[in-house]
Amino acid sequence: MRTGLTKKQKTTVIYFDEHSRIIEVQTHNTDLKKRLMAFAAKYPQCCRQTDDDEQGGLTFEIEKGRLSFRLTAPY
Template identity: 65%
Template sequence: MRTGLTKQEKTTDIWFDEKDPLIYIRTHNTDLKKRLAAYAGQHPDQCRQTDADPDTGCMEFEIRKGRFSFRLTAPYNEERRRAASEAAKKHSGNLTHPIQKDVL
């Protein structure tokens, strides 16, 4: 969606306090908007869309605490990266579609 906003202006704000049982999310991120909208459709008692700005593509949601999480992941060290690469190469034969090397 073309909004006229720069990537720097397309922000995601997540705010909550210790008292309120809700988390408030305001985002331009397409993937997050889709995921929150789908979740709100499936669980309207836990999450709801509160606003949308078609001019900027921004959407706002309220979601109950405990339904939204942040996942922190440790960076791969060189050994783990190498092992993951080897495992992927070893199991590449399990792909459902053959890889065509001569296609440009």
């Protein structure tokens, strides 16, 4: 999909704070969008799409505890 955005402008932003039970993910990353859409379809009580910016970016709300980060040690 051509969006007119440069690769530098195609960002992924993950926002959460200590108060809210919701994580907001805004992304242009195709693989992450597909994974989030599949997760939202399978578990609508835990994840839902909230916005489509019409430039290839999607925004999702996810219950805290459903998203994890994995750090890998260098070899």
